[in-house]
Amino acid sequence: MQTKRYRSLPNSALTAGQDKRRTVFLEPSWRLHFTWNHMMGSPPSGYEFAVAPSTSEMLFKAASRWTMAYRLLNAVDGVIPAVLVKSWLDRRRKVPSGAALTYAHGHLIFRPEPWVVEVEYASLLLGPHPKHLRRFQGALERMLASPYCKKILCWSEAGRRTVLSGLNSERFQHKVEVFPHAVPPKRLAKEYEAGKVKLLFVGSGKIMGHFVEKGGREVLETFALLRQRYDNLELVIRSDMPPEDKARASSMEGVRIMDSVIPWEVLEQEFQSADIFILPSHSTPPFTILDAMSYELPLVSTKAWANGELVEDGKTGLLVEPSKKVPYYYGNTCHPNYGTAQFNEAIRVPDLEVVDGLAKRVSLLLENPELRRRLGRAGRYEVEAGKFSLAIQNQKLKRIFDDATAGDGGSAAGR
Secondary structure, three states: OOOEEEOOOOOOOOOOOOOOOEEEEEEOOOOOOOOHHHHHHOOOOOEEEEEOOOHHHHHHHHHOOOHHHHHHHHHHHOOOOHHHHHHHHHHHOOOOOOEEEEEEEOOOOOOOOOEEEEEOOHHHHOOOOHHHHHHHHHHHHHHHHOOOEEEEEEOOHHHHHHHHOOOOOOOOHHHEEEOOOOOOOOOOOOOOOOOOEEEEEEOOOOOOOHHHHOOHHHHHHHHHHHHOOOOOEEEEEEOOOOHHHHHHHHOOOOEEEEOOOOOHHHHHHHHHHOOEEEOOOOOOOOOHHHHHHHOOOOEEEEOOOOHHHHOOEOOOEEEEOOOOOOOOEOOOOOOEOOOOHHHHHHOOOOOHHHHHHHHHHHHHHHOOHHHHHHHHHHHHHHHHOOOOOHHHHHHHHHHHHHHHHOOOOOOOOOO
């Protein structure tokens, strides 16, 4: 197993002769999460990150270029909790030498070693289908209550509620924290041009179904309404698209479609030249929202799930009430209902009330360039120096790692 280690340059407290960094092993469920690239580039003071991809992770990384890989994984997970099974199989995995802590993304650790877990919401620790909670909730609660589990990091307050209220959390509620992600600041001078105004929607160019899940159909309907009033309005769609949606979008004047995988440099040009970012997502907040903020774009979204935790209504963007027709939660729980047949059927047809609300917010931004600039600059500040900055994230990580390794008499690898 080839191990790669990532560390920051020594500072005054960590000179060449006093370098006592502790190693944190980053272990993904299937492949390294793209947000970890930002963390690996600048570990907290006193720590280094180590990655050692297993054969299954390398195979999945290669297969993930194809939509069929995700379809197959979802099909398997519809029968058994694939994430839980893989976590169990990984219990014999060898941790990199000297690791003091394992940092898991979206899965449990069955090895007798200290670990923290980062997750969007609690039921994902069993897989994308919330039905697995019925059979395996007890096992999930026992693992989170284990003395080896040191911290449970949720991306949002909404995710934190799924742990505290969606599970019997009395034995591990003290471990739960909100840990929003961050993206690097962009060194650019935003230019505002007169004339055309470009809306940007970014879903996914890899995973089928994300166009609808991220609110793409609502975006098309919103653009159709606005185009009747604003002939200077353009829409760029960077996402996979079902054939019927692509056919409709292709027939609309002012729409440009990018439905294939493109290099980041190309997508970056779209962010830089856009004026408004629109993403009325029905599911968990996509990290493209933070990317849009880093490029000084005002955001238009809905209050579904935790979108309102990333987009502050009236400060960094404008929000619309979510559809009353969509069952966002599983049964009578606080767990998301994503991926179920009921949820997928509900988002198939755009809610015209939501479309009307989106059109009004975008129209307000179209007619008020100064408001666009103010919201965009406020969002950029949050990424560069505020709650979504790498500096704030690193401060939290250092405290979390310090707490998790306090009193640790030996490395995880040595147990």
